[in-house]
Amino acid sequence: MTEKKKIYSDEELIARFQKGDERAYIELVRRYKDRLLNFVYRYLNSYEQAEDVVQDTLLKLYTSAHMYREIARFSTWIFTIAANLAKSELRRIKRRRVVSIHDMGFDDKEYEIPSEAYSPEKETTSSYGEKQIQQAINTLPDQFKTVIILREVQQLSYEEISQILGISIGTVKSRINRGRLRLQKLLKELKTH
Amino acid sequence: MDCYSFEKIISDYLDSNLTEKEQQAANAHLAECPDCQGRLQDMNNILSALHSLPQPSMNPGFEARLLACIEQQKAKKESPFIYVLHQYSRAISVAAAVFLLLATSLFVYSAFALPSAPGKLPAAEIRMSNAAPEIPAAAGSILAGSREENTVKDTSKTLPLNYQRHIMVVNE
Numbered sequence: 001m002t003e004k005k006k007i008y009s010d011e012e013l014i015a016r017f018q019k020g021d022e023r024a025y026i027e028l029v030r031r032y033k034d035r036l037l038n039f040v041y042r043y044l045n046s047y048e049q050a051e052d053v054v055q056d057t058l059l060k061l062y063t064s065a066h067m068y069r070e071i072a073r074f075s076t077w078i079f080t081i082a083a084n085l086a087k088s089e090l091r092r093i094k095r096r097r098v099v100s101i102h103d104m105g106f107d108d109k110e111y112e113i114p115s116e117a118y119s120p121e122k123e124t125t126s127s128y129g130e131k132q133i134q135q136a137i138n139t140l141p142d143q144f145k146t147v148i149i150l151r152e153v154q155q156l157s158y159e160e161i162s163q164i165l166g167i168s169i170g171t172v173k174s175r176i177n178r179g180r181l182r183l184q185k186l187l188k189e190l191k192t193h
Numbered sequence: 194m195d196c197y198s199f200e201k202i203i204s205d206y207l208d209s210n211l212t213e214k215e216q217q218a219a220n221a222h223l224a225e226c227p228d229c230q231g232r233l234q235d236m237n238n239i240l241s242a243l244h245s246l247p248q249p250s251m252n253p254g255f256e257a258r259l260l261a262c263i264e265q266q267k268a269k270k271e272s273p274f275i276y277v278l279h280q281y282s283r284a285i286s287v288a289a290a291v292f293l294l295l296a297t298s299l300f301v302y303s304a305f306a307l308p309s310a311p312g313k314l315p316a317a318e319i320r321m322s323n324a325a326p327e328i329p330a331a332a333g334s335i336l337a338g339s340r341e342e343n344t345v346k347d348t349s350k351t352l353p354l355n356y357q358r359h360i361m362v363v364n365e
């Protein structure tokens with residue numbers, strides 16, 4: 001007897017969960033917790049706060065699963081929830097630390113050890129370390145930041161991003177374009193500082 | 194195409210969003226402009242750095258915490274009164290212990306220390322006036338039935354209350 005486990009799509013799982021199958025919920029949690037964490041972590045630049053936001057997102061999935069309609073892909077729906085929660089969390093964080101402008105510049109450690117020292121395999125003059133990249137992301141205006149993370153870190157398509165953020169594909173395109181140029185400019189500035 | 198125009202379409206160039214004509218114009222400019230070649234190379238470096246950022250994963254305890262959180266919310270929704278009891282169970286038991294302790298102390302104090310107390314015992318007796326605060330049940334039992342057991346017969350004077358609490362004498 002060969003018992004093959006059926007692989008359900010996300011949409012099948014949410015449908016099952018809407019009918020009361022809690023195992024389907026757990027499966028969705030397992031599929032999405034790391035992806036969501038990765039997105040929110042880059043957006044907030046804090047692991048703990050990212051974890052909280054992902055927890056809230058998945059709680060919301062539990063309590064509001066009935067709100068999901070099959071017209072959207074499940075992934076875009078759950079990312080929309082996470083993006084909104086992350087956005088309000090960032091607003092909350094910003095309100096709390098209006099004073100610390102130090103976040104914008106290099107910290108002492110980075111002055112001591114140039115980032116190239118960490119990755120000898122990338123000896124080209126213009127390679128970028130994680131810290132520099134994250135610093136530049138932190139400084140991006142929100143409208144570019146979200147789009148850049150969804151596109152470059154999550155590697156989502158223009159269409160998915162447009163659905164998640166509820167903006168047209170043209171707007172997504174122009175924000176990616178401008179976001180990348182901003183990022184390039186910021187990294188240049190960070191390098192010369 | 195000039196450098197300014199190339200910079201404007203660099204993102205679309207990388208994502209292959211250009212028409213064939215635009216693509217050709219961009220390539221023609223690139224071929225003769227080292228600045229834009231450098232710009233393109235730099236952007237490529239940035240994007241590959243973004244693509245290869247380390248991806249953190251959730252702490253192993255996350256799932257259990259999430260499910261516990263859901264259970265808690267369910268309980269809150271289904272029976273708010275029991276939820277409150279559950280939520281504040283520690284505070285409630287501490288309050289009960291403090292209350293018992295106070296009641297015991299007050300009882301002992303009014304029975305043996307106040308001069309006007311009607312059931313006053315001879316002054317020679319030393320009494321345990323302080324039950325162990327962390328065991329309210331024990332305080333109850335002292336209150337209930339160990340009056341004789343906790344007495345010392347031949348002490349000639351009454352110790353101040355704060356001494357009394359340190360002396361535990363039990364007859365066999």
Ligand SMILES: [Zn+2]
Pocket residue numbers: 195196197199222226228229230
């Ligand atoms: Zn040029």
